[in-house]
Amino acid sequence: MNRLLRSVELPRHVYQKAIDVGLEREQTWQHAQERSLAIKYRPDKHAAFNIAATAAEIAVAHYLGREWLGAIYDGPASYDVAPNIEVRCTENPKHGLLNKNREVQPGPYEKSPSSIYALTFTTSNPRRFQLAGYIRLEDAIRIATRWERNGIIGWIVNSNDLRDLDELL
Numbered sequence: 001m002n003r004l005l006r007s008v009e010l011p012r013h014v015y016q017k018a019i020d021v022g023l024e025r026e027q028t029w030q031h032a033q034e035r036s037l038a039i040k041y042r043p044d045k046h047a048a049f050n051i052a053a054t055a056a057e058i059a060v061a062h063y064l065g066r067e068w069l070g071a072i073y074d075g076p077a078s079y080d081v082a083p084n085i086e087v088r089c090t091e092n093p094k095h096g097l098l099n100k101n102r103e104v105q106p107g108p109y110e111k112s113p114s115s116i117y118a119l120t121f122t123t124s125n126p127r128r129f130q131l132a133g134y135i136r137l138e139d140a141i142r143i144a145t146r147w148e149r150n151g152i153i154g155w156i157v158n159s160n161d162l163r164d165l166d167e168l169l
Contacts, residue, residue: 022051133162
């Protein structure tokens with residue numbers, strides 16, 4: 001991975017869109033049947049993270065010059081950024097990229113092996129994100145470490161194993 005993190009700062013009006021969609025997602029999550037797949041934040045922090053995750057998707061789309069697909073939920077097999085990019089966001093740069101177990105198992109949430117996963121980090125400025133890199137799902141599964149907490153299973157890829165996001169430009 002290229003050690004140079006890319007930084008993207010969203011304009012205020014674009015960040016407002018992330019707030020609006022993030023709050024809509026929070027409402028959907030509160031009423032979802034499978035809430036256990038989400039990390040258990042305090043209610044106020046969970047809403048803030050939904051906003052940050054939404055903004056991170058927009059930041060990746062903006063950086064790559066691609067369409068952001070996250071404004072409208074299009075089913076479990078949908079993506080965040082066109083044509084096949086899933087975005088992950090974390091507060092801690094020591095954390096790796098999480099692939100959800102349900103996305104690698106047969107079923108409605110299963111993603112294609114050619115799907116791309118991009119990792120972002122939040123910063124002290126809620127409109128600014130550090131873009132860490134990407135990996136294709138088929139490569140991630142080969143090198144990922146199994147992760148489980150509170151019955152939630154996933155696969156973690158170390159951020160050092162990610163590829164430079166500029167390769168997707």
